[in-house]
Amino acid sequence: MAGYPIYKDNREFIKGLEKYGELVTVKQEVDWDLEMGAIVRRVCEKKLPSPYFKKIKDYPGFEAFGAPLATYKRLAIALGMDPDSTVPQIADEYVRRTSSEPIHPVVVDKKKAPCKQHVLLGKDADLFKLPGPMVHDGDGGRYLCTWHFVVSQDPDNGMINWGMYRQMVFDEKTMVGPVLPFSDMGKMFYGKYVPRNKPMPFASVISCDPLAGVAACAPSPIPEDQFTGMLMGKPIEVVKCETCDLEVPAHAEIIIEGDVIPNLTIEEAPFGEYTGYRTSPREPRTVYRVKAITYRDNPIMAVSNMGVPTDEGQLLRSFSLGLEMRKLLESQGIPITGVFMLPESTHHLVVVGVKPAYTGIATQIANLIYGSKLSPWFHMVIVVDDQTDIYDKDEVIHALSTKCHPITGIHKYENAPGTPLNPFASPEDRRWSKGAKVLFDCTFPLNWPKSDVPIKVAFNTVYPKEIQEKVLTNWKKYGFKD
Incomplete structure (x- = not known):
């Protein structure tokens, strides 16, 4: 069993944040039409506590919880760690837990599953009974699912996928959203269900426990229900759906069940994207037909708001992508000192620290991670030596500006996989998910004579240890506070 606090649902997590x-409890009624979204957006931009909305206009009995994991402090709390844990400490704990054996979920009886307290079937399963927000002004519609995951299953091998795929409300029974072909659910749907003209059962899980949300963001090859157990240190409790054999977290707030329809599209978007821009045009996209809605007493809708950094989509995706790269590089014996993907880059830029043991090591690193399944989601790799703190943006900028040669230190990769959401991509490139990549090699060449290698001038590099220790010991006596 876990030796750290675990929040089985968002209700416990809300108490933990408080x-x-x-946490800021908002007792004043807020409007689902833009007001709630605007509050959550400002919270993300200012890195403020999560808002907990007690009253939503037109929806008595419903509550909402915004920006649940938009800061590293809240991620540390979700993991049961000291809220003041550093990013490296959080990263090491995440890697420790996710390097253990997978922990399979436990199926519970429906009577013990809070998400089954209310069950709406057939004509009663009406999406407009849920307080889906109009997140940004100019969005193509109301987005019920902004902090959620969609459960799907491979029809041949039974492999489960939990992934975050946005869903816009089209009518009482229909949601629409993009399912990219290179995504895990996209491979299942387009590779197996569509060729057979077979509807794919789905379940959208809204407002799950925090670690299930972390797992759904992670690009791990381990099924997310088992990955959640690894993060928790114990099995997650799941329950069977009403209309299909899929299983969902028993303590989630809201579940929407139905089918993803093959060979049918409806126009969706625009929407404020994780890149911080409204990029994708209104186009025909994947259709979800709803069969059932189940929810808890007084359900709490989780709301994320994608835009300029930092929201939980950017933070968690950057965090987990970077650590999957760390596992990949360590598995190949590369002498890295760490991997950090900056959330401010909207998970597009990753910094890798390495001991420059041989010529071409930066290129080898870039080739490995750009050749992995992770690569469509980012396009910039900065490789620095072991003298640079990858978590210190000032040091990274200094290394990039002084160690990377403007011609020989920059390596371009053309005709690479990308996403249709990249703001810099042309309309044609977006349409075909065509991208490009770049490596910034910020290591000095190994064939330079030692006498020619520039010496970094910093407090911890150009003063004897005894002087450093003397200064640090007397620092407050000199009159400095920190």
């Missing part, structure tokens, strides 16, 4: 001063 304990650590990371």
Whole structure:
């Protein structure tokens, strides 16, 4: 069993955030039409505590919880760690837990599953009974699913996928959203269901426990229900759906069940994207037909708001992508000192620290991670030596500006996989998910004579240890506070 606090649902997590001063309870009624979205957006941009909305206009009995994991402090709390844990500490704990054996979920009886307290079937399963927000002004519609995941299953091998795929409400029974072909669910749907003209059962899980949300963002090859157990240190409790054999977290707030329809599209978007721009045009996209809605007493809708950094989509995706790259590089014996993907880059830029053991090591690193299944989601790799703190943006900028040769240090990769959401891509490139990649090699060549290698001038590099220790010991005596 886990030796750290675990929140089985968002209700417990809300109490945990309140304990650590990371929650603001909003008692005043807020409008689902833009007002709620605007509050959550400002919270993300200012890195403020999560808002907990107690009253939503037109929806008595419903509550909402915004920006649940938009800061590293809240991620640390979700993992049961000290809220003041550093990013490297959080990363090491995440890797430790996710390097263990997978922990399979436990199926519970429906009577013990809070998400079954209310069950709407057939004509009663009406999406407009749920307080889906109009997240941004100019969005193509109301987006019920902004902090959620969609459960799907491979029809041949039974492999489960939990992934975050946005869903816009089209009518009482229909949601629409993009399912990219290179995504895990996209491979299942377009590779197996569509050729057979067979509807794919789905379940959208809204407002799950925090670690299930972390797992759904992670690009791990391990099924997310088992990955959640690894993060928790114990099995997650799941329950069977009403209309299909899929299983969903028993303590989630809201579940929407139905089928993804093959060979049918409806126009969706625009929407404020994780890149910080409204990029994708209104185009025909994948259709979800709803059969059932189940929810808890007084359900709490989780709301994320994609835009300029930092929201939980950017933070968690950057965090987990970077650590999957770390696992990949370590598995190949590369002498890395760490991997950090900056959330401010909207998970497009990753910094890799390495001991420059041989010529071409930066190129080898870039080739490995650009050749992995992770690569469509980012396009910039900065490789620095082991003298650079990858978590210190000032040091990274300094290394990039002084160690990377403008011609020989920059390596371009053309005709690479990308996403249709890249703001810099042309309309044609977006249409075909065509991208490009770049490596910035910020390591000095190994064939330079030692006498020619520039010496970094910093407090911890150009002063004897005894002087450093003397200065640090007397620092406050000199009159400095920190």
